[in-house]
Amino acid sequence: MFRGLSAFPLTPITASGFDEEGFCRLLQRITAAEADSIGVLGSTGSYAYLTREQRKQIATLAVEQSNNIPVMVCVGAMATEQVLHLIDDAQTAGASALLLPVLSYQRLREDEAFVLFETVTRHTSLPVCVYDNPGTTHFTFSDTLYTRIAALSGVGSIKIPGLPEKAEDAAARVKEIRAQLPAEITLGISGDAFAGVGLNAGCEAWYSVCGGLFPRVAKEITEASARGDRQQVTQLTERLDPLWQLFRKHGGSIRVIAAAAGVLGLTRGDCLPRPLLPLDADATAEIATIINALELE
Numbered sequence: 001m002f003r004g005l006s007a008f009p010l011t012p013i014t015a016s017g018f019d020e021e022g023f024c025r026l027l028q029r030i031t032a033a034e035a036d037s038i039g040v041l042g043s044t045g046s047y048a049y050l051t052r053e054q055r056k057q058i059a060t061l062a063v064e065q066s067n068n069i070p071v072m073v074c075v076g077a078m079a080t081e082q083v084l085h086l087i088d089d090a091q092t093a094g095a096s097a098l099l100l101p102v103l104s105y106q107r108l109r110e111d112e113a114f115v116l117f118e119t120v121t122r123h124t125s126l127p128v129c130v131y132d133n134p135g136t137t138h139f140t141f142s143d144t145l146y147t148r149i150a151a152l153s154g155v156g157s158i159k160i161p162g163l164p165e166k167a168e169d170a171a172a173r174v175k176e177i178r179a180q181l182p183a184e185i186t187l188g189i190s191g192d193a194f195a196g197v198g199l200n201a202g203c204e205a206w207y208s209v210c211g212g213l214f215p216r217v218a219k220e221i222t223e224a225s226a227r228g229d230r231q232q233v234t235q236l237t238e239r240l241d242p243l244w245q246l247f248r249k250h251g252g253s254i255r256v257i258a259a260a261a262g263v264l265g266l267t268r269g270d271c272l273p274r275p276l277l278p279l280d281a282d283a284t285a286e287i288a289t290i291i292n293a294l295e296l297e
Contacts, residue, residue: 001070001097001127002157002186003204004036005222007211010257011045011058012271018054022267024065026212029266031067033215036205036222038066039099041074043136044209044254048076048103049273055086059093070096072129076103076137080119087124097156098124101131102139110145117149127156129207133190134161135252147180155185159207162191163198170194170201178202192253193244196237199225209253210243213261214296242290255279256287263288264297 009026012019030038040062041047041055050058059073073095075086083100090098100120102113121128130149134140141149149155160177163170174187181187188205189198195206199222206225211218217236224232247253255272259279262269270278279287 001037001072002129002188004206004226005211005215005219006037006039006072006188006205006207007033007035007215007218008039008042008044008207008209009212010254010261010267010271011041011047011050012258012261012267013046013049013273014268014271018050018057019267019271020061022261022271023058023061025266026261027062027065030212030215031065031069033219035069035211035215035219037070037072037096038062039072039074039207039212042099042131042207042209043133044212044257045074046254046273046276047074049276052082052085052089056089056093059090059095063094072097072099074099074101074131075120076101076131078103078105080116083116083120084123087120087126091124091126095126097127097129099129099131099159101133101137102141103137104139108139110142113139113141114145114148117152117155121152121154124154126154128154129157129159129188130155131159132161133159135191143177143180146177150181150185157186157188157205159188159190160198160203162194163189163201165197167197167200170197174198174201174203192240193247195221196233199233200230209257210240213257213264213266217296240294242294243296246287246290250279250283259284259287260291260296263291 012022073090
């Protein structure tokens with residue numbers, strides 16, 4: 001469940017609501033590429049902007065269209081009660097795992113974050129992936145908190161944010177984290193620009209925005225990692241640097257991926273939930289140029 005390519009698709013939203021047809025087209029690309037898992041309703045999946053009913057619909061549709069690929073559903077919400085309702089919905093939908101970030105309006109203390117995970121793992125039999133995404137949640141996990149949460153029964157993986165750019169520093173950081181965790185807990189790299197260095201440093205999974213739209217190239221990278229071909233991993237991820245640069249330029253991946261999905265004709269050009277706005281025509285044209293230059297399909 002928590003190894004290889006976990007593809008995180010966009011959730012296309014239009015003025016009339018959830019774009020089911022566009023979402024299914026994204027899922028078809030992922031299943032055709034035989035991703036190892038599908039991660040729906042992550043940050044690029046816009047979970048924080050959607051209602052409970054929308055999230056239930058999306059989780060159900062993802063499982064139905066998954067072609068038996070395991071589906072991990074994000075259940076992040078402000079209140080613990082909401083999280084538990086979302087877990088129930090994900091279980092009913094047939095999810096294989098849960099992705100849990102720490103969301104809050106009031107900044108949470110570490111003990112409060114731990115109790116959230118403790119409550120969730122008591123509530124469900126599904127394995128849980130810890131979602132460490134300080135760039136969007138504004139909560140930073142300490143290594144001590146990693147250790148405490150990883151000791152809970154049911155926790156299966158930690159989705160870590162970016163690593164140092166130097167290979168030796170990244171490897172040292174992964175080793176440092178892993179030394180504090182049970183052997184069965186996997187580490188998954190996120191922040192696509194860090195995919196190569198993370199996989200080469202020993203992460204078992206890539207929780208990938210790129211894989212949600214361009215799963216074939218992402219799968220090629222994780223397969224190279226599984227073979228131990230570090231050079232190939234580096235070459236393939238460095239080739240995608242123009243895409244990573246776009247992510248940096250536009251403050252993250254979601255607006256770029258939404259524009260790219262529109263360029264490819266998979267969704268409408270404007271497919272972000274408000275208040276998020278689509279990129280302008282010049283930015284979209286630049287994205288189209290880079291997609292063509294990289295031969296991304």
